[in-house]
Amino acid sequence: MKKIRKNVVIGLIFGALLLIAGFAMVNLGGNRNADINRKPAKYIFLFIGDGMGATHVATAESYLAYLDGENGFRQVSFTEFPVLGMAETYSANNNVTCSSAAGTAISCGEKTNNGWLGINAEGDTLTSVAKILKDRGYKVGILSSVPVNHATPAAFYAHNCSRHDYYGITAEIPESGYDFLGGSGFIDYFGKDGNRTGSEEMLEESGYAVCFGEKEYEEAVAEGAGKIVLCQEQSKGTEAKTYSTVGQAPGKDISSGEMLEKCISFFGDESPFFIMYEQGEIDWAAHANRTMPMIESVLKLGKAVETALEFYYEHPDETLILVTADHETGGITLGATETRGEVNLNWEVMDSVWTASGREDKLDEEMNRSLNAKGHIGWTSNGHTGGPVPVYAIGKGAERFGGRYDNTDIKGKILAE
Ligand SMILES: [Zn+2]
Numbered sequence: 001m002k003k004i005r006k007n008v009v010i011g012l013i014f015g016a017l018l019l020i021a022g023f024a025m026v027n028l029g030g031n032r033n034a035d036i037n038r039k040p041a042k043y044i045f046l047f048i049g050d051g052m053g054a055t056h057v058a059t060a061e062s063y064l065a066y067l068d069g070e071n072g073f074r075q076v077s078f079t080e081f082p083v084l085g086m087a088e089t090y091s092a093n094n095n096v097t098c099s100s101a102a103g104t105a106i107s108c109g110e111k112t113n114n115g116w117l118g119i120n121a122e123g124d125t126l127t128s129v130a131k132i133l134k135d136r137g138y139k140v141g142i143l144s145s146v147p148v149n150h151a152t153p154a155a156f157y158a159h160n161c162s163r164h165d166y167y168g169i170t171a172e173i174p175e176s177g178y179d180f181l182g183g184s185g186f187i188d189y190f191g192k193d194g195n196r197t198g199s200e201e202m203l204e205e206s207g208y209a210v211c212f213g214e215k216e217y218e219e220a221v222a223e224g225a226g227k228i229v230l231c232q233e234q235s236k237g238t239e240a241k242t243y244s245t246v247g248q249a250p251g252k253d254i255s256s257g258e259m260l261e262k263c264i265s266f267f268g269d270e271s272p273f274f275i276m277y278e279q280g281e282i283d284w285a286a287h288a289n290r291t292m293p294m295i296e297s298v299l300k301l302g303k304a305v306e307t308a309l310e311f312y313y314e315h316p317d318e319t320l321i322l323v324t325a326d327h328e329t330g331g332i333t334l335g336a337t338e339t340r341g342e343v344n345l346n347w348e349v350m351d352s353v354w355t356a357s358g359r360e361d362k363l364d365e366e367m368n369r370s371l372n373a374k375g376h377i378g379w380t381s382n383g384h385t386g387g388p389v390p391v392y393a394i395g396k397g398a399e400r401f402g403g404r405y406d407n408t409d410i411k412g413k414i415l416a417e
Pocket of ligand 1 (some may be wrong): 287
């Protein structure tokens with residue numbers, strides 16, 4: 001009798017302990033969700049215009065004003081953001097950074113050597129802001145207008161001492177667990193690893209639906225794919241183009257804004273998400289000192305940002321949008337002249353040549369140089385330059401991005417509580 005009563009008492013105490021533990025767990029879960037909603041923003045968009053200095057943006061805005069018959073500037077979407085900051089761009093071993101070192105600084109918050117990804121100059125493996133948020137329950141999208149395994153997107157998932165180890169970089173995508181990757185295609189598409197035959201098969205084996213073009217994407221979504229890699233149709237079964245300006249065949253390519261729209265609708269708005277979007281060909285056009293293709297690329301970025309803004313207006317208290325660059329490319333000057341006299345931009349000549357060529361980059365080097373000279377657009381470099389870049393911000397926590405700081409501070413500002 002006594003023994004039974006003792007067992008009942010022990011049972012009651014044990015049951016009560018279980019109940020308390022249960023309540024505690026529910027509470028912890030509740031707090032965790034509340035934290036996600038309170039800090040950092042629930043929906044985060046980080047746009048990177050590769051090679052986009054303040055003057056690249058001003059050049060595009062000056063051209064827009066010309067099209068409106070005005071002198072001055074017509075603002076693109078993101079320059080109307082309420083907060084403007086400036087970020088330093090130098091790398092661990094160079095005053096002039098490359099995209100992998102700058103991408104690492106932005107995503108992982110530490111300087112590294114040019115050419116390195118996700119590893120600091122001491123060789124320590126770093127964790128990107130995207131991975132931290134993924135581990136906190138965010139969905140993660142990494143999108144680019146250039147290849148999926150190019151330096152800037154790779155800085156958000158790869159750890160490699162060579163940005164040119166493209167197959168090795170692709171091989172890190174499965175470990176990231178990211179939900180949506182988008183780009184033009186793959187560099188080293190046919191890379192090999194053991195029995196695998198290439199990038200596409202490796203990712204498919206790891207649970208990604210790898211889609212080339214609209215049709216394959218719609219099919220994958222209809223079949224309930226959990227994780228997506230979306231590439232342009234023209235890159236199916238082949239190497240991704242390594243240089244692209246604006247000569248995209250209509251109906252064949254998924255535009256930058258459309259790719260972002262697909263990613264947003266794939267995620268929905270129930271879970272928090274982080275989306276990095278790179279406009280990569282701004283840099284490529286600027287390396288070649290191609291003024292009009294560079295402008296078109298900046299305007300494409302502006303369009304993609306408008307897509308994020310539409311989402312922001314639906315969720316203004318929970319969304320943060322950042323637009324920045326990894327570095328400036330080309331050393332562009334508005335109003336270049338050999339003399340000390342007054343000079344004005346000649347958009348008429350720039351625009352007429354561009355329109356006559358069907359808005360495609362068809363000039364040889366000499367013709368391009370001569371056109372820039374006639375338009376009084378100067379370029380001082382075929383490489384990157386070492387100045388700071390603008391950071392435009394709107395939404396939850398945007399106020400942290402005003403003023404002057406280092407590109408390694410951006411990660412902490414995104415995650416700040
Ligand atoms: Zn570059």
